[in-house]
Amino acid sequence: MKDGISRGVYATSTTTKAKLHQSVNSSSSSINSSSNHINSGDMLSSTRLGTFWVRLKHKMFDIPCGQLKNVHWMNMRATPGTAYTPTEVEHIANVITHGIWVGPAVYAGLQLIWRSGSDAQRVAGFIYGTALFLLFAVSTFFHTVFYCNRNRQLKDVLHRCDRAMIYVFIAGSYYPWLTLTPPTHPSILLILKWLVWLLAGLGILYQQVYHEKYKCLETFLYIVMGLGPSIVIMICGHEFTGMDELKIGGLLYILGVCFFKADGKVPCAHAIWHLFVVLAASVHYFAILKHLYS
Ligand SMILES: [Zn+2]
Numbered sequence: 001m002k003d004g005i006s007r008g009v010y011a012t013s014t015t016t017k018a019k020l021h022q023s024v025n026s027s028s029s030s031i032n033s034s035s036n037h038i039n040s041g042d043m044l045s046s047t048r049l050g051t052f053w054v055r056l057k058h059k060m061f062d063i064p065c066g067q068l069k070n071v072h073w074m075n076m077r078a079t080p081g082t083a084y085t086p087t088e089v090e091h092i093a094n095v096i097t098h099g100i101w102v103g104p105a106v107y108a109g110l111q112l113i114w115r116s117g118s119d120a121q122r123v124a125g126f127i128y129g130t131a132l133f134l135l136f137a138v139s140t141f142f143h144t145v146f147y148c149n150r151n152r153q154l155k156d157v158l159h160r161c162d163r164a165m166i167y168v169f170i171a172g173s174y175y176p177w178l179t180l181t182p183p184t185h186p187s188i189l190l191i192l193k194w195l196v197w198l199l200a201g202l203g204i205l206y207q208q209v210y211h212e213k214y215k216c217l218e219t220f221l222y223i224v225m226g227l228g229p230s231i232v233i234m235i236c237g238h239e240f241t242g243m244d245e246l247k248i249g250g251l252l253y254i255l256g257v258c259f260f261k262a263d264g265k266v267p268c269a270h271a272i273w274h275l276f277v278v279l280a281a282s283v284h285y286f287a288i289l290k291h292l293y294s
Pocket of ligand 1 (some may be wrong): 274
């Protein structure tokens with residue numbers, strides 16, 4: 001296949017080169033016949049330049065465009081009760097879009113701990129940093145095993161862990177805000193602090209029992225757990241200092257959920273969901289850094 005492409009490229013470039021030589025030669029003779037201003041050295045270098053440009057253009061645009069057309073971007077949608085099978089490109093995109101953030105997540109968590117001035121800040125930094133790291137690390141591990149390994153049982157266990165990490169991450173994201181802000185509504189914040197972990201536990205339990213069975217209900221639970229405490233906070237009139245960033249981050253998570261449910265409809269939908277998670281988590285992280293660890 002590669003030999004075929006190479007032969008094709010060689011043949012094309014040879015033909016192009018010949019045509020270029022021909023056109024240059026014919027134009028050179030016509031130029032020479034009318035005037036003798038251009039010498040043979042200039043002609044040779046311009047021919048070489050022309051050939052180089054044709055080859056470069058062919059390598060940079062023609063072959064990748066042809067290959068892009070042949071890429072299998074997505075598979076059919078999964079039937080009820082089964083998981084979607086990503087294409088090779090989707091597998092790779094899934095691994096990369098979370099894999100590259102494992103290292104930065106560790107650094108981000110350490111940064112919170114280094115900036116801590118109290119035990120409460122250290123604990124909150126450790127919990128948030130660990131949740132951030134686990135979110136990306138477990139996701140990357142799961143997607144890598146899914147792509148490379150044929151062990152269905154291991155893939156299944158890791159898929160459950162990957163989904164469980166979403167609940168852990170939501171609870172971990174609330175934790176610094178519910179413990180490190182001025183206690184204007186102490187009893188409500190205290191209840192919410194434990195409620196989010198209770199919801200995370202129930203969500204994980206539900207997800208283990210009904211894995212891949214009622215997917216829409218599972219997504220609904222993520223949204224309830226993600227938005228529910230925020231709505232309670234807004235109703236009771238409590239204002240976090242980083243409220244704007246929290247709303248922007250929340251909006252990004254919700255936009256990402258549209259792609260979370262679009263496997264088989266949108267190419268690389270899951271990888272796009274990953275990117276929305278990265279964006280939303282970044283907005284929330286820098287809000288924590290700015291308002292709670294300044
Ligand atoms: Zn994923």
